[in-house]
Amino acid sequence: MTLNSQSFIDNGRERLLEELCEFLRIPSISTLPEHKGDVLKAAEFVASSLRDVGMETVEIIAGEGHPLVYAESLEAPGKPTVLCYGHYDVQPPDPLDQWVTPPFEPTVRNGSLFARGAADDKGQMYTHIKAVEALRASGGRLPVNVKFLIEGEEEVGGEAITAYVPAHRDKLAADVALVSDTAMYAPNTPTICTALRGMVYMEWEAAGPARDLHSGLYGGTAPNAVFGLVELLAKCKDAAGVIQIPGLYESVRAPAAAEKESWRRLPFDEAEYLASEVGSTALTGEPGQSVFERTWARPTFEVHGIGGGFTGPGGKTVIPAKATAKVSIRLVPDQDPQEILRAVREFVAANTPAGIQVEVRELHSAPASMVSPDHPAIRTAAQALEEVFGQPTVFIRSGGSIPIAGDITKHLGIPTVLMGFGLPDDGLHSPNEKFSIDNYYKAIQTVSHYFELLATTNMEQA
Numbered sequence: 001m002t003l004n005s006q007s008f009i010d011n012g013r014e015r016l017l018e019e020l021c022e023f024l025r026i027p028s029i030s031t032l033p034e035h036k037g038d039v040l041k042a043a044e045f046v047a048s049s050l051r052d053v054g055m056e057t058v059e060i061i062a063g064e065g066h067p068l069v070y071a072e073s074l075e076a077p078g079k080p081t082v083l084c085y086g087h088y089d090v091q092p093p094d095p096l097d098q099w100v101t102p103p104f105e106p107t108v109r110n111g112s113l114f115a116r117g118a119a120d121d122k123g124q125m126y127t128h129i130k131a132v133e134a135l136r137a138s139g140g141r142l143p144v145n146v147k148f149l150i151e152g153e154e155e156v157g158g159e160a161i162t163a164y165v166p167a168h169r170d171k172l173a174a175d176v177a178l179v180s181d182t183a184m185y186a187p188n189t190p191t192i193c194t195a196l197r198g199m200v201y202m203e204w205e206a207a208g209p210a211r212d213l214h215s216g217l218y219g220g221t222a223p224n225a226v227f228g229l230v231e232l233l234a235k236c237k238d239a240a241g242v243i244q245i246p247g248l249y250e251s252v253r254a255p256a257a258a259e260k261e262s263w264r265r266l267p268f269d270e271a272e273y274l275a276s277e278v279g280s281t282a283l284t285g286e287p288g289q290s291v292f293e294r295t296w297a298r299p300t301f302e303v304h305g306i307g308g309g310f311t312g313p314g315g316k317t318v319i320p321a322k323a324t325a326k327v328s329i330r331l332v333p334d335q336d337p338q339e340i341l342r343a344v345r346e347f348v349a350a351n352t353p354a355g356i357q358v359e360v361r362e363l364h365s366a367p368a369s370m371v372s373p374d375h376p377a378i379r380t381a382a383q384a385l386e387e388v389f390g391q392p393t394v395f396i397r398s399g400g401s402i403p404i405a406g407d408i409t410k411h412l413g414i415p416t417v418l419m420g421f422g423l424p425d426d427g428l429h430s431p432n433e434k435f436s437i438d439n440y441y442k443a444i445q446t447v448s449h450y451f452e453l454l455a456t457t458n459m460e461q462a
Helices: 003-024 035-053 122-139 159-166 225-234 257-262 268-277 291-297 337-351 377-388 403-412 437-454
Strands: 058-062 070-075 082-087 107-109 111-116 146-149 176-179 189-197 198-207 300-308 324-332 357-364 394-398 417-418 433-435
Touching: 003 035, 003 111, 003 122, 035 070, 035 122, 035 146, 058 377, 070 159, 082 122, 082 403, 107 146, 111 337, 111 437, 122 146, 122 437, 146 159, 159 357, 159 403, 176 403, 176 437, 189 377, 189 417, 198 225, 198 337, 225 300, 225 324, 225 357, 257 291, 257 394, 291 394, 324 337, 337 357, 357 403, 377 417, 377 437, 403 417, 433 437
Parallel strands: 082 146, 082 176, 176 417, 189 394
Antiparallel strands: 058 070, 070 146, 107 111, 111 433, 198 324, 198 357, 300 324
């Protein structure tokens, strides 16, 4: 590892932290229309940062939704090309009353930076940009070719990037993609994620009577849209947590024995996990499957929200005419999103209660992604992590979904290195989201070192 990278960080700690804080102060909430201007401001901040570190070409690519930011520096002929992905949009901060400090006023506490987007994904994505700056500060030229594709719609389905990648294969051509939007298994445990679950995210709308009805005059004869939707949802899983939609498990491939054995060696306390991470009285899920298998290697069916009828203060005795639910199925490798969606629609048609009509609307979907830990780009990433953190790199899967990872595999035919620097307790999508400041600096060092090592990696061994 070069000492120059360490020197760059040591000499610029306050500046590097303040620049990240400036980025985090922008409330780039992609799902709320009133923040459209803030999302654009964040895109402009990213573009300006890329220009500042010497990227040769920088574009803000506008479309119907929030813009993409593209940049490239192709000054290393004959060397590998890295495509860096990240997102600058964030989740809404609600509930605001549970934040210790305001979500868009970054605050340092106990060695971490607290703000919405600190770990997901502004802080992690920004380390890629700063790694380019570190390399230029130490040597002037980059050891590899680097491209950036940063989006502003990851938290709302990523429609723009989903359309852009297959339409611009030549422009985005690379040898490997680098994504830092995952977590380390534990503090000071360098981690590479080898698989992500995909997802089919849906809205189910149930319709019963033509209008809300008086429950005294019509109760007992009129179908209730809320109850009908609840009844249908309840049929989707049995009491043990096994999904009942026919065909859903057909393509599920069990993890290899060696992979399961490596998971058993990871430090894990189920009781501590239940108490400190889940915060419930019991864990649920498929019988005979470990926690890692249930969260990393098995499909899931979840209801994220349901509404209909009267929910305001006081009483209003109606039989609701309509009800909606947000529903998702997390997918594992080899499951096709459209085949799963087809199976869902067939199940809904066959199991909807009498008097109820249910429409299943696909909001967005993406396949799962998986990469071999033996790929030279992955081995090199593991080496970079180990040399910076001073600990062996562990390989895990993630239950989460990063839709672009599957699109990169499908359309660009390259592996994605999921090199995350978050921690399990960073509170993504929750109040008091945080990012370890030490990991922020080590991430800059690791990514810059990865680029150095990659310059001498024989990618033809893939």
